[in-house]
Amino acid sequence: MTSIARLIGNILDFPFSPVRLVILAMPSEMPEETLRIIRAAAGLSYLIALVTSAVFVLMVRIFGWPSSRNGAFNVWINLPLFDPTAGGDALTRLQRDSRINIILGVLLPFLLPALAKLAGQVLGPISLSEPQTLIWTLTLWAFLPASLLMRGIAMGKVANMIEEKRRRSYAREAESDYQVA
Incomplete structure (x- = not known):
């Protein structure tokens, strides 16, 4: 496992990569062997975080998570920290929060x-x-951004579902000659 981690660390240690930035953030007097261990751990952590995020994107895109075909989607259960009744349009807030989480998820490793x-x-x-x-430092460094990225993607998907539901509802009301408020 150490050999694989070192190989991954060396592959992901290219100029301006997050792994290189972790190595550059270390004190200059740090022993070379410690830097090799940090490089291997950072490379492995970052690769696992990238693969996890990619699998999540595949689950959302290919398998259509969350699916409203399996019943009603409950925002309270699926996004427990998001309060749809707190100020303003929930759709606008979901889209904004989604973008912020995605941006933070991409930028935080750097x-x-x-x-x-x-x-x-x-x-x-x-x-x-x-x-x-x-372990704890590199876990925070790799998986906090990955979780923010996945949270942003999930919130964006929920926002798209709400927007589509509104669009269908408004179209149905327009077809039945009711005035849309």
């Missing part, structure tokens, strides 16, 4: 190493030589 480097200059460098610190 921003977090820079923020860690800045925090290291103020608070002292983060030591990733301890296994638990390495």
Whole structure:
């Protein structure tokens, strides 16, 4: 597993990649062997996060998740932190939140190493030589952006479902000669 992780880390360590940024965020006096371990762990974490996000996109696109054919879609159950009754149009808020989550999901793997480097200059460098610190730091770095990306995609899909439902409802009302409010 270590050999595979090192291979993945080396493949994903190209200029301006998130893995390279993690390596550059480390203190200059860090031993080379520790940097190799960090590179391997960062590469493996990032690859798993990318594959997980890709599988989620396939589930949404190919398998049509969430499907309204299986019954009514309940926003309260599927998006428990989203309150559709709180201020403004739920569709507009869902679309906005979806875009924000997707943008953060894409940018955070690049921003977090820079923020860690800045925090290291103020608070002292983060030591990733301890296994638990390495695991939790790289888990946060790789999977927080992946979860935000998946959340944004899910919210966008729900927004599309609501928009389509409204469109059908307005078309049905227009066909039956009712005035649309």
